[in-house]
Amino acid sequence: MAAAIETQKLTKTYRSRSLGKVNVVDELDLVVEEGEIFGFLGPNGAGKTTTIKMLLGIIAPSSGEGYVLDKEIGDMEVHKVISYLPERPYYYEYMTGMELLKFYGSLFGIKDVAKFQALLEKVNLAGDATKTISQYSKGMQQRIGLAQSLLNDPKLLFLDEPTGGLDPIAHTEIRDLILQFRNEGRTVFISSHELSEVERICDRVAIINKGVIEQQGKLDDLLRGGRMEVIADGVSKELADSFKGEDVVISHHNNRVILDMPENNDVNAVLDSLRSKKATVVSVIPRRRRLEDLFVETVGRADSRAKGGKPAAGAEVA
Amino acid sequence: MNVILNIATTTVGEAIRRRVLLVILLIGVLLLSIIPALGILSARSETAVTVGTMYAVLRGTSALIAIVLTIYMLPNEIERRTIYTILSKPVQRWQFLLGKYLGAVLALLLMIALMTVFMVALFWVFQKPPAEKVAEVATQPFMYWMEMSLLSAVGMFFSTFIAPLVNFFLTIGMWLVGTVLNPLYDTLAKNGQNGVMKGIAQIVTNVLPNFANYDTKNPIINPGQVIQNGALYKWSTVGYTAMYVGILLLLAIVVFDRREV
Secondary structure, eight states, X not given: OOEEEEEXXXXXXXXXXXXXXXXXXXXXXXXXXXXXXXXXXXXXXXXXXXXXXXXXXXXXXXXXXXXXXXXXXXOTTGGGTEEEEOSSOOOOTTSBHHHHHHHHHHTTTOOOHHHHHHHHHHTTOGGGTTSBGGGSOHHHHHHHHHHHHTTTOOSEEEEESTTTTOOHHHHXXXXXXXXXXXXXXXXXXXXXXOHHHHHHHOSEEEEEETTEEEEEEEHHXXXXXXXXXXXXXXOOHHHHHTTOOTTOEEEEETTXXXXXXXXXXXXXXXXXXXXXXXXXXXXXXXXXXXXHHHHHHHHHHHHHHHHTTSOOOOOOOO | OHHHHHHHHHHHHHHTTOHHHHHHHHHHXXXXXXXXXXXXXXXXXXXXXXXXXXXXXXXXXXXXXXXXXXXXXXXXXXXXXXXXXXXXXXXXXXHHHHHHHHHHHHHHHHHHHHHHHHHHHHHHHHHOOOHHHHHHHHHHHHHHHXXXXXXXXXXXXXXXXXXXXXXXXXXHHHHHIIIIIHHHHHHHHHHOXXXXXXXXXXXXXXXXXXXXXXXXXXXXXXXXXXOSOHHHHXXXXXXXXXXXXXXXXXHHHHHHHHSOO
């Protein structure tokens, strides 16, 4: 699969009076494949928006290379086939939904009213086309934002916190639209704090902390290595205690045992042992790690590594 | 070019809805409406006082609108993130900047035209002047519009690297210096006795925009001034404005292009 985005040692350095030179994004190596939904995660100030701005060509990198759809970042040709929905976007409030699409369309030289109408229908705003943006709810503003981002039929969409601050219904609507984009063959790059949302829709993710990529890969691979839960009845206390081991949690009550163990433990050996003692295995449930666990673990590990004396790779972004 | 025009049109749409600008415009119109009454109190020619005061109000109001309009133009776009949505499209920074400037100039044209129509109507009703006098009164605001185009370029240039509040004082300071002090420096540069002072005056008068150039018809400020060739003067002022605006916008583009947004 071809890469929609590829960066090599992409770095952004700012000068700060108090901190001196600060690498807000530090030697970023990122690969986003075509046709996937890619989640770009990180705590506040991690360098997510700065990375997006560099990829969009809005700000220039201090060093390193980056390619978007096989063209160097900043190439105006790329701007014809990409789009961007910023975090908490503001649109000229006096405009109606239709006027907004006409304005942004005009920047591409698009004047096709039927296309604007079709986009409004796609984001369920056809009935509100003549209302001004000031009359739109947050969810509607986000949907008109998505409509403007589809004006040029983009191959690659950058969405910065697309569901931030929305109610659950608006959340679902936006999520469905993003999944629809992937079905249409578009690549979607999402920067988000909504980890449950990212876990539901993303194919691959990268976790960035203080400008450095800490984890990157397929979601399934990153969340593998979870835990296994075994429940069995007719188990004596002695038998339950025989399963003690590193990172194994044993709960025993009324001859029922619940074993919570790492996935890489030999589950078959445990089951064989239980059966040989005439115990009844009630359930064996593999429990995948949640993205939230991975995120907290990764960021926590990176922070403690930085505090432990190793040089911090980055600094807070304003 | 279309991109610049589209950004300019949107800028006009936004400018004419900005409450702070509308309040300044309203105050200007209210001040204009009481001026005919002041003429009666004057010992000098009633017409001269009325026209001169109206011009002063129109000019001051326009200057305030031009400054408030331009100093917030770029910072607002960055703060509200609208600039990111626009620059992620096939729009270059210089196109964005020129579009915003053109929008500001067009919005000023609309507002100055509105005040001029109101001013001329008042003049007509209260002074009952001959038609050619009315036409003469109505032409001066065109010069003010050029002046405000230059002032907007100053505000726009500073807004590429200076915060709005500092920019406000800097731009208003430039206007006041260019309006009040520049003619004095100009005289000093031409007739000064001291060589050093003459040199300084020449630098100041050449570097700072001379906003006094635009106020030729005010009968209070320039009671005896007669311009031999009106058309030539106007065209040379247009040229002066175009050159100055061009330089300022070029500098603004260079600074804005390097700025982290």
